[in-house]
Amino acid sequence: MRGVARLVVLACLTVSSALAGEVPTATRTLIKQHCAECHDAETKKGDLDLTALSFALTDRSVLESWLKVVEQVESGDMPPAKKQERPSATAVTSALTPLRAALKGQLGQAGVSRVRRLNRVEYEQTLRDLLALPALRIKELLPEDGQRHGYDKVAGALDISHIQMSRYLEAAEVALALAASQPLNVVEKKTWRESAAAQGTALSAIATVQAVPLLGGKLADGYSHKVVGEGANSYRACQFNGTADAVVILKGDLGPHQSQGVQIDRFRPAVAGLYRVRFSAWAMLWDKTEVKSPKEALHVVRASLGDVRLGFFDAPAMKPTVSEFTTWLEPNDRVSFHAMSITDGGPKNWPSVEGIFAYSGSGVAFDWFEVEGPLTDPAASSGVSSGVSASRRLLFGDSGKPDVATVTTVMRTFAERAFRRTVAAVEVKPYVDIAEQLMKQGRSLESALLSAYQAILCAPDFLFLGLEDGLAEAAKPKLGPFALAARLSFMLTNGPPDDELLKLAANGSLSRPKILRAQAERLLASPGSQRFVTHFLDQWLDLRKIDFTTPDKGLYPSYDTWLHDASLAETRGFFRTLLTDDLGVSNLVGSSFVVIDQRLARHYGIDGVQGAALRRVPLPAGSARGGFLTQAAVLKITANGTVTSPVLRGVWVSEHLLGIPHRPPPPNIPAAEPDASGATTIRQIIERHRADSACAGCHAKIDPPGMALETFDAIGAQRTHYLMPDRKQGLAIDSSGKLKGGGAFSGIGELRALLVKDNLGLARSLARQFLIYGTGSNVGFLELEALDAIVATAKPTAYGVRSLLLAVVVSDLFQSK
Structure with a gap:
């Protein structure tokens, strides 16, 4: 017992002396024997003089410098491996133990902030839920959010300014006006159906020799063509004046004059709402004047709304097949269809060519389009009568009409949903006063209420997470119940808590581990969890950068919209599989399967995969694929559209998968750029770059994984040689290397x-990512032991991805950061 007491006293004295400004003796000894040679006043490598570094830990810059020292020594990066005399493990432990204690003592006094602003993605989704406008597009009205630690959910990156507030006022006004403009009563559901050949875009495709009208499976009567114009300006124009029951599209891309493809353009949604779209399509071979069975078993059709992909669908050979999907449509929206898998060039409209009468090639026939809706409104499941449209009911009560007698009631109900908590009548009074003052000035009741709602949507209680239980609660060690409900929901659905979460928060039971876990499971099984998958991967894996560069068409002619969409779908589908099946984290870097469709199977050289559906496909022995490392989307975002960079890819692997952060390169050190002429390999360039001592240390860790990924080009296809600018085979690729700390490959x-x-x-790396994303705060020095405890609970499942996520959610750290 006395021994324990002496240790406690010693530790306290160590911390006290440290806070007073004295470097612990064992730490000073280690620095003198193994660090001062490179980090003294004379040499000062990395601009760091450890012999003069203050130990006044109340100074934030000093504190951060010592934290970096611990990190470098603990990881084994310092002292450098090349030093002949390295400190023993005992010496390192003796030096770091009092240093850690001192740093923890200071950090423990720093406090934490659990309040942060909604980012613009969350803001948009919150308004969608609050106003029953599932397709509201409002985020572009707001400034881009900042990022820290890789995420746009971190408090330090989400500042607020007068410009931001003016944009919030504008966005709230637009959203409320749209909600109030919804019809008072739910519009009767109707079904519209018409031949695909009757659509204006189908007739346009026929006129430009890119489509064929059919009737009864044959070329329809009334089709003719002739050469118009003179000389170089002449072309073959087509005309169709007959009746058709199908239109055959003969080209995957209908060209710049009809980039929208074939659209449902003769249907006009009566009101904005949810609609069910159905269509009949089948694959065939057009052989001059005849319809024949194609060599392909099927073709793939993409449905889209502007730049939003709605889905991919199979069109089997010679078998009309009905597909359907639901989507939110605004009155001016037009759904587009493209035959993605047709790679034939299509018939030419040259004067010397007989158009479709001289053409043989693949085609997709569309028989008819059908649209049903608007379907049941989003709030119908709440048990409230669906006779009144959801948006107006949420704004003005059950009647959907503003009523002076119910102003306080509807305002309070709206505020409770907006503030994500129960709201006292006294809290609503300032907003009621706004409405009453505006009415005295001559505004209508509806207009006055909308202005009051606008004020609610610009209030701190709406814009900031962490205030749900009040400022006093926000300063306590753990989140209050309503703040916990909000944190859980915004993590797993990127939107506000639903009625069930709010009910559990109100009765105080949400924080119980079993209930909290059950709610996390429920949210992960809900449709809203796809927003978590999409946004988390956009941030964690940088998928949001997929369109930052465009692959050079001359070098990569096979890159198309289908491959782009399929690549994103693969990464999201793969992560969803890991999550749903609770597969171990080893799959992050090496899985025995991929989640792909027909397009990616062709890109990866995998046989036997046909159709639009993503599916889990086992990999053959020795396959280079598997895990995030070799997915097309990841390989594209770590290239510049023309050439690849082992440095960029190595940094990506280290930071995003292995959890090893890297400092930015020293100033005035040029980047290791690939040789555009192809005369020198990137390995040779990097080796010259690493000869600089200022670059060698970091590049020894960064470069090896990147070199291994050089066997994949800028769009993720495998290769053995570099590609020259003229598309000829260049120098051979050497993808070997050695990881720092051992392990050659x-x-x-x-x-x-x-x-x-x-x-x-x-x-550990993945759990840390979940924590940052979920709490809006980096995992600090003091929290590393808690992080390890979280990870340990998932060990029985081989650190299953779902187990790790749930362990994070039920942890004290999730509720206290």
Whole structure:
């Protein structure tokens, strides 16, 4: 007992002396023996003089410098491996123990902030839910959000300014006006159906020799063509004056003059709402004047709304097949269809060519389009009468009409949903006063209420997460019940808490581990969880950058819209599979399967996959694919559209998968750029770059994973040689390397085998990402032990991805950061 007491006293004295400005003795000894040679006043490598570094830990810059020292020594990066005399493990432990204690003592006094602003994605989704406008597009009215630690949910990056507030006022006004403009009564559901050949875009495709009208499976009567114009300006124009029951599209891309493809353009939605779209399509071979069975078993059709993909669908050979989907349509929206899998060039409209009468090639026939709606409104499941449209009911009560007698009641109900908590009558009075004052000035009741609602949507209680239980509660060690409900919901659905979560918050039971876990499971099973999958991957894996560069068409002619969409769908579908099946974190870098469709199977050289549906496909032995490392989307975002960079890819692997952050390069050090002429390999360029001592340390960690990924080009296709600017085969690729700390590999397969050995490291990295994303705060020095405890609970499932996520949610750290 006395020994324990002495240790406690010693630790306290150590911390006290540290806070007073004295470097612990063991730490000073380590610095003198192993660090001062490079980090003294004379040498000062990395602009760091440890012999003069203050120990006044109340100074934030000093505190951060010592935290970096701990990080570098703990990781083994310092002292450098090349030093002949390295400190023993005992010496390192003796030096770091009092140093950690001192740093923890200071950090423990710093406090935490659990309040942050909604980012613009969350703001948009919150208004969608609050106003029953599922397709509201409002985020573009707001400034871009900042990022810290890779996420746009971190408090330090989400500042607020007068410009931001003016944009919030504008966005709220637009959203409320749209909600109030919805019809008072729910519009009767109707079904519209018409031949695809009757659509204006179908007739346009026929006129430009890109489509064929059919009647009874044959070329329809009334089709003719002739050459118009003179000389170089002449072309073959087509005309159709007959009746058709189908239109055959002969080209995947209908060209710049009809980039929208074939649309449902003769249907006009009566009101904005949810609609069910159905269509009949089938694949065929057009052989001059005849319809024949194609060599392909099917073709794939994409439905889209502007730049939003609605889905991919199969069109089987010679078998009309009905497909359907539901989507939100505004009155001016037009659904488009493209035959994505047709790679034939289509018939030419040259004067010397007989158009469709001289053409043989694949085609997709569309028989008819059908639209049903508007379907049941989003609030019908609440048990409230659906006779009144949802948006107006949420604004003005059950009648959908503003009533002076119910102003306080509807205002309070709206405020409770907006503030994500129960609201006292006294809190609503300022907003009621706004409405009453405006009415005295001559405004209508509806207009006055909308202005009061606008004020609510610009109030701190709406714009900031963490205030749900009040400022006093926000300062306590753990989140209050309503703040916890909001944190859970905004993490797993990117939107506000629903009625069930709010009910559990109100009765105080949400924080119980079993209930909290059950609610997390419920949210992960809900449609809203797809928003979590999409946004989390956009941030964690940088998928949001997929369109930052455009692959050079001359170098990568196979890159098309279908491959772009399929690549994103693969990464999201793969993560969803890991989550749903609770597969271990080793799959992040090396899985025995991929989640792909027909287009990616062709891109990856995998046989036997046909159709639009994403599916889990086992990989053959020795395959280079598997895990996030070799997915087309990831490989594209880590390239610039023309050439690849092992440095960019190496940094991505280290930071995003392995959880190893890297400092920015020293100033005035040029980047290691690939040789555009192809005369020198990137490996040769990087080796010259690493000869600079200022670059060697970081590049020893960064470059090896990136070199292994050089066997994949800028769009994720495998290669053995670099591609010259003229598309000829260039120099051979050497994808071998050695990880810092040991472990040589000859290519991606062996690198993957080395990385999967560190399951614990992968789990720690992923759990940290979940925590940052969910709490809006980085995992600090004081929280590393708690992080390790979270990870340990998932060990029985081989650190399953779902187990890790749920362990994060029910942890004290999730409720206290």
